Amino acid sequence: MKPRVRFAPSPTGYLHIGGARTALFNWLYARRNGGVFVLRMEDTDQERSTPESVKAILDGLQWLGLDWDEGPGKEGPYAPYFQTQRLATYKKYTDQLIAEGKAYRCGCTKEELDARRAASNDPGWKYDGKCRERKDVPATGAVVRFAMPKDDGALSFTDLVLGKITKTHSDLDDFVMMRADGIPLYNLGCVIDDHEMEITLVGRGQEHVNSTFPQLALYRALGWEAPQFAHFPLILGPDREKLSKRKHPEADVMLHKNNGVLPEALLNFVVRLGWSHGNDEVISVAQMKEWFDFKSVGKTSGVWNPEKLTWLNQQYLKTLAPEEIAKRVAPLMGFDDPRFVKLVLAFRTRVKTTVEMAAAFRPYFEKGVKLDPEAAAKALTAEGKATLATVADALKALPTWAAAPIDEALKKLAESTGQKLGVLAQPLRVAATGSMTSPGIGDTLEILGRDEALARIDAALK
RNA sequence: GGCCCCGUCGUCUAGCGGCCUAGGACGGAGCCCUCUCACGGCUCAAACCCGGGUUCGAAUCCCGGCGGGGUCACCA
Numbered sequence: 001m002k003p004r005v006r007f008a009p010s011p012t013g014y015l016h017i018g019g020a021r022t023a024l025f026n027w028l029y030a031r032r033n034g035g036v037f038v039l040r041m042e043d044t045d046q047e048r049s050t051p052e053s054v055k056a057i058l059d060g061l062q063w064l065g066l067d068w069d070e071g072p073g074k075e076g077p078y079a080p081y082f083q084t085q086r087l088a089t090y091k092k093y094t095d096q097l098i099a100e101g102k103a104y105r106c107g108c109t110k111e112e113l114d115a116r117r118a119a120s121n122d123p124g125w126k127y128d129g130k131c132r133e134r135k136d137v138p139a140t141g142a143v144v145r146f147a148m149p150k151d152d153g154a155l156s157f158t159d160l161v162l163g164k165i166t167k168t169h170s171d172l173d174d175f176v177m178m179r180a181d182g183i184p185l186y187n188l189g190c191v192i193d194d195h196e197m198e199i200t201l202v203g204r205g206q207e208h209v210n211s212t213f214p215q216l217a218l219y220r221a222l223g224w225e226a227p228q229f230a231h232f233p234l235i236l237g238p239d240r241e242k243l244s245k246r247k248h249p250e251a252d253v254m255l256h257k258n259n260g261v262l263p264e265a266l267l268n269f270v271v272r273l274g275w276s277h278g279n280d281e282v283i284s285v286a287q288m289k290e291w292f293d294f295k296s297v298g299k300t301s302g303v304w305n306p307e308k309l310t311w312l313n314q315q316y317l318k319t320l321a322p323e324e325i326a327k328r329v330a331p332l333m334g335f336d337d338p339r340f341v342k343l344v345l346a347f348r349t350r351v352k353t354t355v356e357m358a359a360a361f362r363p364y365f366e367k368g369v370k371l372d373p374e375a376a377a378k379a380l381t382a383e384g385k386a387t388l389a390t391v392a393d394a395l396k397a398l399p400t401w402a403a404a405p406i407d408e409a410l411k412k413l414a415e416s417t418g419q420k421l422g423v424l425a426q427p428l429r430v431a432a433t434g435s436m437t438s439p440g441i442g443d444t445l446e447i448l449g450r451d452e453a454l455a456r457i458d459a460a461l462k
Numbered sequence: 463g464g465c466c467c468c469g470u471c472g473u474c475u476a477g478c479g480g481c482c483u484a485g486g487a488c489g490g491a492g493c494c495c496u497c498u499c500a501c502g503g504c505u506c507a508a509a510c511c512c513g514g515g516u517u518c519g520a521a522u523c524c525c526g527g528c529g530g531g532g533u534c535a536c537c538a
Contacts, residue, residue, distance in 0.1 A: 008538090009538085010537075010538045012537080012538080042538065044537090044538085045537055045538070047537085048537075048538095106536095109536095110535090110536060113535090113536085122463080122464085123463055123464075123534075124463065124464045124465075124533095124534055125534085126534080143536055159467095162466095162467065162468090165466070165467080166466095167465070167466070168465090171464075171465050171466090171534095172465095173534090175535095176535080176536050178536085179536050180536075181536095183536090185535090185536070185537085185538085186537070186538045187538095189538095190538085205532095206466095206467070206468090206531085206532065207531095207532055207533070207538090208532095208533095208538085209466060209467065209532075209533080210465075210466060210467095210532075210533045210534075211533080211538085213466090231467085233467095233468085234531070234532075236531080240530070240531075241531080242531075242532075269474095272474060272475080272487090273474070274474090276474085276475055276476070278476065278486085279475085279476060279485075279486040279487075280486090280487095281474090281475095281486080281487050281488085282487095298474095298475080299467075299468060299469095300467095300468055300469070300475095300531095301467095301468075301530085301531060301532090302473085302474060302475090303472095303473060303474080304473095305473050305474060305488065305489085307473085307488055307489055308473075308474065308487080308488045308489080309488095310488090311487085311488055311489085312488090314501095318501080347500090348500095348501090349499095349500050349501040349502090350499065350500045350501080351500090407497085410497075411497095414497090420497080421496090421497045422496090422497045422498070423497085424497075425497035425498070426497070426498065428497090429497075429498060429499095430498095435498090435499090436498060436499080437498050437499035437500080438498070438499070439498095439499080439500085440497075440498090441497060441498080442497095
């Protein structure tokens with residue numbers, strides 16, 4: 001049977017890093033095994049779901065390159081892919097379960113429940129079953145609860161990453177599966193859709209292992225075979241708690257995009273949080289698709305490590321085609337220019353993000369340069385200016401303005417005067433860039449162009 | 463607190479009974495390269511949570527303790 005997996009986010013905010021990795025793992029599994037990757041919107045929380053969030057999630061996945069085979073915008077045979085458009089299906093099965101005595105209407109209000117919960121003084125309070133045997137609960141205004149078997153049986157499943165997990169019925173309760181208005185809760189919607197959409201494997205974060213049990217109970221009540229499950233380790237914030245939107249700004253996928261992180265790097269970073277392939281660190285998407293396997297997914301939660309993300313980002317800055325990087329920096333510059341490629345080559349080992357890269361490019365497109373006072377004081381002393389003047393004369397005599405001849409001329413000059421190259425290069429660097437640091441002096445001057453470079457030198461000489 | 467899961471350098475991890483005086487990567491320290499800054503190369507510091515078993519032999523298997531996380535909603 002063809003593997004069918006899904007990513008089923010709740011559109012209540014931007015795409016979360018944890019969600020992105022869940023999507024990635026499922027996507028990789030589908031791609032690796034010739035399966036289908038389904039995107040389903042679990043928008044049953046009317047309070048919090050918004051169209052903006054749907055768009056944000058779609059945009060995030062697209063930016064990462066995680067394309068779905070069925071879902072919003074790709075209506076397949078199991079459409080629709082928004083749960084709020086599937087209400088009739090949920091009603092059908094809910095009615096069936098009620099008729100069979102496997103579910104019942106409950107008229108307890110939220111307030112009554114809260115009161116009883118508070119009175120019990122039990123942090124793990126479970127629904128007391130008050131409405132379970134009542135026959136007089138009106139159909140309107142009542143929620144539907146699942147009637148958990150009261151025997152001493154148990155539910156268990158073999159998780160693809162965690163192994164066998166078991167829970168007894170007595171640890172479960174009569175959870176609410178449908179609201180009074182006919183909108184299902186998570187467990188119900190999830191089970192019915194996964195079955196209806198013929199999902200063969202459910203891959204999600206470990207925060208869902210406990211909810212797997214009520215879902216298993218539902219599968220059994222409905223007489224359905226449950227899919228396979230794989231629960232991925234959590235991604236933790238610096239405080240060692242589950243990465244959450246509230247507490248951890250880095251949970252936002254798009255924040256990283258805005259910070260100049262490449263999707264390749266983010267995917268690489270996130271795939272290594274919980275999954276490994278021997279000692280490999282820099283892993284392309286193509287390699288992930290070839291290697292990904294639930295057997296190599298670890299059980300332990302991983303802590304978000306910004307330094308490693310940054311390092312990975314630079315690895316991609318250094319190895320992706322310069323033309324490609326240039327294309328991605330262009331929007332940050334607000335314009336395109338053929339010199340971007342040379343600038344990429346000059347700066348890719350010196351910056352960590354595309355944002356830093358754009359900032360580094362900027363001075364090369366301005367007339368003149370503001371000198372860093374400290375650098376000027378160091379390199380543009382009277383003595384420095386004297387050597388700069390000599391250097392300038394040599395440069396002006398150059399027939400071709402390019403890195404190689406410039407470097408060569410400087411070397412020759414240094415040899416003839418017995419000076420170290422640095423003595424010549426630093427005043428020149430400060431004059432040309434205003435700073436004590438820059439790419440190689442030849443490259444720097446070439447990219448600047450003869451006219452601008454000489455103009456800056458003359459300005460520094462004054 | 464109940465239940466569930468987990469426990470190798472600061473962090474991500476390799477390891478799946480002998481190959482481990484525990485390997486790699488990020489980060490840190492140092493050296494080299496060098497026109498500056500980077501990049502790169504080399505070196506160093508740094509871990510098997512604790513205690514019992516099982517075994518000729520345990521980071522690897524079992525039990526207990528401790529520690530961490532998750533979950534207990536008409537959120538997902």
